Amino acid sequence: MKKLIKLFAVALLLLNFQFPISNIKAQGILGGHVTGNIQFDGQISRQDSVIGASDVPEKFLSNTRADILYTNGDFSAGLRFEAYLNPLLGFNSQYTGQGIANYFVSYKTQDFAITAGHFYEQFGNGMTLRAYEDRYLGLDNAIRGLNVMYHPWKGVTLKGVIGQQRYYWDTRGMVRGIDAEVTLNDIIKRWNESKTRLTLGGSFVSKYEEDETVLSDINGYKLNLPKNVGATSVRMDLSHGGFGLQAEYAYKGQDPTVINDYIYKSGNAAWISASYSQKGMSANIQAKRVDNMGFKSVRSEGGEMLYINYTPAISKQHTYAFLSMYPYATQVTGELGLQGDFMYKFKKETLLGGKYGTDLHINASLITGLDTTRIGGKGTDGYTSTLFGTGDTYYGDVSVEIAKKLSAKLKLTATYGYVVFNPIVGGHGGDLHHNHVAIADLTWKINRKNVLRFEAEWMGSDSKYDPEDDDKRAGDWIMGLVEYNFTSKWFVSVSDQYAYQDGVGNYYNISVGYTQKATRLQLGYGKQREGIICIGGVCRQVPASNGLTFSLTTSF
Amino acid sequence: MKKALFNILALASLTALFFLSCDKIDEEQYIVFAGATGEWYYGNGVDDHSQRAFLEKYTGVRCVACPTADQVIASAQSQYGGKLIAVAIHDSCLAFTRPFEDNPDFRTPDGDAWSKFFGIFDGSYPKALINRPKKNDGNWDIITPTGGFNNTIDSIINSETKVAIATSAVNQDDAIDITVDLEFLQTVSGDLTLTLLIMEDGIVAKQRQPDGSDMDDYVHNHVLRDVITDIWGDAIDCTGTAGEKRYARFSYTQKKEEWNLDNCHIVAFVSDKASKYILNVAECEIE
Numbered sequence: 001m002k003k004l005i006k007l008f009a010v011a012l013l014l015l016n017f018q019f020p021i022s023n024i025k026a027q028g029i030l031g032g033h034v035t036g037n038i039q040f041d042g043q044i045s046r047q048d049s050v051i052g053a054s055d056v057p058e059k060f061l062s063n064t065r066a067d068i069l070y071t072n073g074d075f076s077a078g079l080r081f082e083a084y085l086n087p088l089l090g091f092n093s094q095y096t097g098q099g100i101a102n103y104f105v106s107y108k109t110q111d112f113a114i115t116a117g118h119f120y121e122q123f124g125n126g127m128t129l130r131a132y133e134d135r136y137l138g139l140d141n142a143i144r145g146l147n148v149m150y151h152p153w154k155g156v157t158l159k160g161v162i163g164q165q166r167y168y169w170d171t172r173g174m175v176r177g178i179d180a181e182v183t184l185n186d187i188i189k190r191w192n193e194s195k196t197r198l199t200l201g202g203s204f205v206s207k208y209e210e211d212e213t214v215l216s217d218i219n220g221y222k223l224n225l226p227k228n229v230g231a232t233s234v235r236m237d238l239s240h241g242g243f244g245l246q247a248e249y250a251y252k253g254q255d256p257t258v259i260n261d262y263i264y265k266s267g268n269a270a271w272i273s274a275s276y277s278q279k280g281m282s283a284n285i286q287a288k289r290v291d292n293m294g295f296k297s298v299r300s301e302g303g304e305m306l307y308i309n310y311t312p313a314i315s316k317q318h319t320y321a322f323l324s325m326y327p328y329a330t331q332v333t334g335e336l337g338l339q340g341d342f343m344y345k346f347k348k349e350t351l352l353g354g355k356y357g358t359d360l361h362i363n364a365s366l367i368t369g370l371d372t373t374r375i376g377g378k379g380t381d382g383y384t385s386t387l388f389g390t391g392d393t394y395y396g397d398v399s400v401e402i403a404k405k406l407s408a409k410l411k412l413t414a415t416y417g418y419v420v421f422n423p424i425v426g427g428h429g430g431d432l433h434h435n436h437v438a439i440a441d442l443t444w445k446i447n448r449k450n451v452l453r454f455e456a457e458w459m460g461s462d463s464k465y466d467p468e469d470d471d472k473r474a475g476d477w478i479m480g481l482v483e484y485n486f487t488s489k490w491f492v493s494v495s496d497q498y499a500y501q502d503g504v505g506n507y508y509n510i511s512v513g514y515t516q517k518a519t520r521l522q523l524g525y526g527k528q529r530e531g532i533i534c535i536g537g538v539c540r541q542v543p544a545s546n547g548l549t550f551s552l553t554t555s556f
Numbered sequence: 557m558k559k560a561l562f563n564i565l566a567l568a569s570l571t572a573l574f575f576l577s578c579d580k581i582d583e584e585q586y587i588v589f590a591g592a593t594g595e596w597y598y599g600n601g602v603d604d605h606s607q608r609a610f611l612e613k614y615t616g617v618r619c620v621a622c623p624t625a626d627q628v629i630a631s632a633q634s635q636y637g638g639k640l641i642a643v644a645i646h647d648s649c650l651a652f653t654r655p656f657e658d659n660p661d662f663r664t665p666d667g668d669a670w671s672k673f674f675g676i677f678d679g680s681y682p683k684a685l686i687n688r689p690k691k692n693d694g695n696w697d698i699i700t701p702t703g704g705f706n707n708t709i710d711s712i713i714n715s716e717t718k719v720a721i722a723t724s725a726v727n728q729d730d731a732i733d734i735t736v737d738l739e740f741l742q743t744v745s746g747d748l749t750l751t752l753l754i755m756e757d758g759i760v761a762k763q764r765q766p767d768g769s770d771m772d773d774y775v776h777n778h779v780l781r782d783v784i785t786d787i788w789g790d791a792i793d794c795t796g797t798a799g800e801k802r803y804a805r806f807s808y809t810q811k812k813e814e815w816n817l818d819n820c821h822i823v824a825f826v827s828d829k830a831s832k833y834i835l836n837v838a839e840c841e842i843e
Contacts, residue, residue, distance in 0.1 A: 222585055224586055229579070380586065
């Protein structure tokens with residue numbers, strides 16, 4: 001096996017990439033400990049006019065990151081090295097380069113924590129502030145500045161942040177925020193032991209930005225832009241036994257930006273979630289209304305970076321290929337959504353449970369635009385909206401998943417899904433797509449070290465590929481996947497997605513992986529369809545590719 | 557005790573942060589002039605097609621005949637009802653315009669430049685030009701504005717308007733936004749320029765009188781404060797074709813705090829770049 005790793009390392013060097021591969025162990029330094037992880041992803045892609053993969057002049061693309069964390073008692077410090085030479089397809093080219101992208105020092109006691117440098121933070125559900133990163137989205141909204149947390153009394157948490165947001169290799173904007181959260185059961189003595197628990201919270205976040213010239217639609221006039229823009233929210237979390245009720249309401253002042261076409265309408269968002277769970281069953285219903293709630297630290301930034309806030313996603317994050325082919329991207333400019341989720345476990349030795357029990361999971365969501373009346377464009381209040389009126393359908397899905405252990409070694413997961421998707425949300429034209437999806441996922445645990453998995457998917461759609469819209473997801477598809485995990489260390493996976501009717505493309509993939517303790521090595525070859533990847537309603541475009549992928553991760 | 561104090565301090569700090577104000581912009585202020593001085597755009601034309609006359613009077617606080625000129629000009633302005641616009645230019649002539657002690661200084665470099673160019677500087681005062689014409693001999697047609705200029709004004713205001721002009725000005729806290737609209741009623745050849753100036757009424761200061769006495773509370777009107785554009789005007793981006801409608805916006809910050817903008821007016825005039833002749837003029841208060 002070491003030979004294989006060496007071979008791979010040599011291959012990387014031949015590709016003119018210098019990467020130190022060593023068995024780094026957590027080490028004691030100055031009485032503290034160093035931990036970390038390193039991830040390398042490489043890609044070779046060649047032109048493929050059928051799927052729309054363009055030529056890669058560099059021949060080889062790579063993303064590398066190494067997180068190093070030093071801890072010594074209450075003190076910790078960390079840094080992250082990142083290299084994009086050049087960025088993988090789909091990652092913004094502004095990442096090109098290498099260097100220390102993140103560094104911080106932190107001191108934390110039971111009641112107090114302070115961090116200087118880069119930090120991630122979230123107030124409530126993030127509707128006023130969420131500084132976070134997702135490496136798969138190429139998204140990093142870290143704030144570089146100061147972050148303070150303090151518990152003045154038990155059950156009370158105060159937070160304060162100030163800083164600038166990461167913008168690729170630079171920082172932009174200026175963000176200031178405070179948050180307070182009170183758990184009443186800890187404050188009110190007679191509620192200490194109550195089964196009913198109530199937590200209340202509130203936050204205020206503001207950004208400062210210098211004036212700039214944004215011309216209005218009237219010749220010779222410009223917008224009178226607010227320099228300080230604030231957003232505030234209140235939230236609650238109530239629970240009683242298996243019941244739970246969470247809600248948050250956020251309001252944002254005038255914030256003309258490129259994402260709302262520079263209108264002066266204030267923004268607001270409301271989110272509510274009610275749930276009940278008991279052994280073998282859970283149910284949850286969520287509703288959300290978002291109206292002009294995009295909040296960025298730089299008004300002219302139209303991309304995925306520099307969002308200060310986040311509105312929770314309200315559709316299920318599907319994992320199967322065809323159900324996730326149309327992921328929903330939260331529309332911060334305005335949407336109304338409703339989601340219900342139900343899980344039930346049929347007990348063993350019952351009619352539907354059989355010998356091993358049966359898991360049922362039903363999920364449905366519907367997201368529409370708002371019912372709006374246009375007032376004007378740039379430099380006006382933009383539009384008015386009714387509270388519960390609905391606009392165009394953006395997304396809707398229903399999925400029913402049944403997981404059933406057929407025998408001691410066989411497990412079948414069968415899923416049916418129905419997805420309605422408005423291609424306008426994904427940046428394409430055309431009518432609504434209505435897709436039926438059927439999936440069978442069979443896992444055969446041959447023995448303790450060998451597992452074989454088969455996956456078959458079918459998608460029937462009323463959409464047809466139209467070169468004008470160039471939505472390569474359209475049409476009817478089938479897919480097959482075989483994955484073999486053996487010796488607990490190796491895996492091989494072969495899959496193919498094929499548009500058999502009204503679509504284009506045949507996307508085959510093969511990948512091989514090896515895991516040795518905390519190190520994992522993976523090599524893949526195949527075609528990637530262009531589309532979007534969404535995580536939590538936040539998405540990025542992924543262009544088509546055809547070629548090799550490499551991945552190496554290790555932690556210490 | 558220490559922790560309680562610290563807690564109070566922490567809460568006070570957070571409470572203070574809650575009062576971080578956010579900018580609230582009134583709807584009528586969502587858009588403002590872009591401040592691109594001299595940028596010309598297609599406009600909506602001018603409602604009032606009046607032809608007006610512009611009388612620029614060169615005067616001084618120690619000039620004994622100047623109050624008489626002021627009275628005559630005021631009377632003419634009253635007679636012509638807004639078709640005669642006047643400005644009082646105090647140049648730096650040593651004999652007549654040197655300010656009295658403890659009195660405001662009305663002199664301006666722009667006024668000096670005009671005065672010298674037209675050959676008035678250090679001559680006799682008061683003197684005036686009405687629309688800056690030249691005589692047949694090629695010299696500037698300079699008059700003594702103590703009377704006898706009505707025929708000249710009649711001739712100008714009764715002529716057919718070539719370029720209609722209108723102006724408006726709004727004080728936007730830190731700057732004055734000035735709008736100038738032009739409408740070509742006849743085709744005009746040659747390069748044209750637009751000149752903007754600010755002048756102030758109602759300034760009480762000493763003025764030498766015709767009897768040689770010095771009147772402490774003399775009211776000085778339409779005193780030139782500053783030429784906003786170049787003294788010979790900024791180029792007008794136009795073809796000069798009949799029917800053409802153009803407008804431009806200008807942003808101006810007052811140079812001295814003692815100016816009372818409530819008493820100030822903006823004057824805008826269009827002139828021929830080569831001959832300096834003023835084709836038309838307009839005036840407005842600052843809102």
